[in-house]
Amino acid sequence: MENWRIGEFLYRGDILDFIIEGIRKAFQLIFTLDSEIFSIVLLSLRVSLTAVILASLLGVYLGFLMAVKDYWGKRFSVSLVNTLLALPTVVIGLIVYSLISRRGPLGIFGLLYTPSAMIIGQFILAIPIIIALTHSAVQGIDKRVRNTALTLGATEAQSAWMVIKEARYAVLAAVITGFGRVIAEVGAAMMLGGNIKGSTRVMTTAITLETTKGEFGFAIALGIILLFVAFSINILLHYFQGKRV
DSSP: OHHHHHHHHHHHHHHHHHHHHHHHHHHHHHHTTOHHHHHHHHHHHHHHHHHHHHHHHHHHHHHHHHHHOOOTTHHHHHHHHHHHTTOOHHHHHHHHHHHHSTTSTTGGGOOTTSHHHHHHHHHHHHHHHHHHHHHHHHHTSOHHHHHHHHHTTOOHHHHHHHHHHHTHHHHHHHHHHHHHHHHTOOHHHHHHHTTOTTTTOOHHHHHHHHHHHTOHHHHHHHHHHHHHHHHHHHHHHHHHHHHHO
16 A cells, blocks of 8 residues: 555656746747747637638628618528627538548639638638627627718718727727637637648647657747737737726
8 A cells, every 4th residue: 555655656656847848948938939939829820810801801891781671581691690609610621621621622723721711711710700700799889870870971981980990999999809719719720731841730639749759848838928918819809808898
C-alpha cells in the first residue's frame, strides 16, 4: 500500500511538472515572438476578419430587410435563420467540401485547402448570427424613426441608414459576436483548410495538431493567445451592449 501511494504521488508530480514545463515554454514562445506562432495568429485573424467583414456586408442588409419589410414567408425565414445558428461547423465543412472538392461543381477553381475555402466556411458560419442579431436589433428600434424619415422626404436608403444609426451599437455587437464564433471554430477550418503548415494552419487547428504531437508548450502558447482574443472580444461586446442600454 505504501509503495502504491508513493508511486501515485510521483505520478502526480510528473503530471504537474509536465504542465508547468508546458506553461513555461508557452510564455517563452510568446515573449520571444516566435515567428511560427505569430504567423499562425496573423493567418487566423486575416481569415476570420475577412469572413466576418463579408458576412457583415450581407448579413446586416438582410437582417434589416427581414425586420422592416413584410413579405410572404417572413416567419419561416426568421425560423430558418434561427435554426442555422445551431448548425454544427463540421456540417458546414462537409457542405462546402462537397462543393469545392475536385469532383464538386466548383472544383475547377481549386479552392480546397486554401485560406479562401476557410473564409467561405467561416462566412457561412457567421452570416446567420449577424442576420439574426441585426434583425433583433432593428426590431427594437421605434418604427416611427423610419416612418418619420420617409415622411420628411428621405429615400429608402437614407431612412435605412437612420435606423441602422439608431441600432449601431447592437449591430456592432452582432458583428463582434460573429467574429467570436468564427475565430474559435475548428471543424470547418480543419476540413476545408487541411491544416497545412505555412498556408492554412490557424490557431484552433494548430492547437489540435500540436497537442496530439506532444508539443504541449506550443499548444498552450496558442491557447493563451486565443483566450486573449476571446477575452478582448467579450470586453468589446459588453461595451457595445452597455451602449445599447
